[in-house]
Amino acid sequence: MKTFRCSQCDQPVYFENTACAACGVALGYLPSEAAMAAFEAAPEGPWKALGKRVTGKWKPCANYAGPQVCNWMVPADDPAALCSCCRQTEVIPTLEKPDNRLYWARLEAAKRRLYYALDTLGLDRPGLAEDPERGLRFQFLEAVEGGDPVLTGHDSGCITVNIAEADDAEREARRTAMGEPYRSLLGHFRHEIGHYYWDALVAQGGWLEPYRALFGDERADYAKALETHYRDGPRPDWPAHFISAYAASHPWEDWAETWAHYLHVVDALDTADHWGLHLDGSAEGPAAADPGESFSKPFRERLTFAWLPLSRFLNSMSRSLGHGDVYPFVLPDPVLDKLTFVDEVVRSAHCVAWRDWPSDPRE
Incomplete structure (x- = not known):
């Protein structure tokens, strides 16, 4: 992960930040430029970019402006409301349970870190629009009493993650029960997408x-x-x-x-x-x-x-x-x-x- 700076005040900022701690402006990540940028947030229409390093016109991902589980930006002329990362999530947990919003935010944060690495390596991550049969998509599912178990895994481009993995205590309990030396949410994403790239790069x-x-x-x-x-x-x-x-x-x-x-x-x-x-x-x-x-x-x-x-x-x-x-x-x-x-x-x-x-x- 590269280091980032606020495009307005040049203070260090981090990949997950939504505001600069030094000057207080809103921050958003520009995936096409691999940069964090400062913005003057607007309730409607594109956000005003601040600083000389920002090019183009941008709007916040709908998951930034609404549920606040994302900090990525979308080109203002893109008809899609969601960023290139969030739009590949097919299923999210029910938000009627307060903890599920936190788990969803943690899942999306881990997925954004995964996508940053894939973009840095130049690896394609097509969605269903580009590859209707095997395009990448994610389902964040919750196990319910009396229902089928939810297993984290991959199947033909669809990556399923049990949202319990976003609960630190539950994940640690599973790590201990399975005798694993290491278990992390980001590690799950990296492992499961490895199956996808085996199909795409090795088999094909x-x-x-x-x-x-x-x-x-x-x-x-x-x-x-x-x-x-x-x-x-x-x-x-x-x-x-x-x-x-x-x-x-x-x-x-x-x-x-x-x-x-x-x-x-x-x-x-x-x-x-x-x-x-x-x-x-x-x-x-x-x-x-x-x-x-x-x-x-x-x-x-x-x-x-x-x-x-x-x-x-x-x-x-x-x-x-x-x-x-x-x-x-x-x-x-x-x-x-x-x-x-x-x-x-x-x-x-x-x-x-x-x-x-x-x-x-x-x-």
């Missing part, structure tokens, strides 16, 4: 054979594999080959888990680089360096040169503040190979390659 992109060489044959019975996983647990040697125990259940889940971690890594490194933070992975220990230096390196080398030192630092800092590890994972060589493969697939999709970014990522 000519990568099946190299994928099978690394991850295994996805034609293995999926239902039976999951049944075995939940009944018997993961294979004993999973830490030497997989990013997580769940990744060992089936090649599809191995891909989705690895994809999610790829997005974890690239987003965290992007954030560190834009903050000017670089940790030297040499034996001499942490050292300040040019934050753009690692952008010139191949992705596998970037993992070892930049990500491993950064993740160790983040874990140490979290422990210093009295918390557990924020990245409680180990990356053995087979996982590094899989992460590198994901990067190759992403770059093949005519997107921005890490090594092709400018030497100064803040440009």
Whole structure:
């Protein structure tokens, strides 16, 4: 995530902000420009842009102006009322329950962060208008007493998320019950959209054979594999080959888990680089360096040169503040190979390659 500044007063602002804490103006995110901008809010019609850096005319997403669960802007001449992120949500929970509005806001906030990363990587995210059969859409569902269980998952472009995952206490209880070291709302989005991009980039992109060489044959019975996983647990040697125990259940889940971690890594490194933070992975220990230096390196080398030192630092800092590890994972060589493969697939999709970014990522 890049750093942002208010276009009126130039003070630092953040991706989720709706107002500048320094000058008090309304803020909105411009997805086409990957920028936060200051506006003079208007009850009707386009909002007046403030500052020289804002171009074009904009209106707030209907979920910004109404229920206030979004802070993205829409071009003023776009007939759509919702932004490019909110318009792909098909189903929201009933808002008669006060907590559901909070859960919906958290779900949309996580989805916006996901979309920021996809846009940064140059990955298409077509909706049903562009792809009527497999376009991306989201359903945020609530389990009701006596009804069918709501399972978070993906099916032909439709990503379903149980809104209970937006309840911090409930999510932590599920993490503990399932023996997982890590469980987050954003992680769910990253994992499920990994299944979507497996269909779009691997199955349809000519990568099946190299994928099978690394991850295994996805034609293995999926239902039976999951049944075995939940009944018997993961294979004993999973830490030497997989990013997580769940990744060992089936090649599809191995891909989705690895994809999610790829997005974890690239987003965290992007954030560190834009903050000017670089940790030297040499034996001499942490050292300040040019934050753009690692952008010139191949992705596998970037993992070892930049990500491993950064993740160790983040874990140490979290422990210093009295918390557990924020990245409680180990990356053995087979996982590094899989992460590198994901990067190759992403770059093949005519997107921005890490090594092709400018030497100064803040440009």
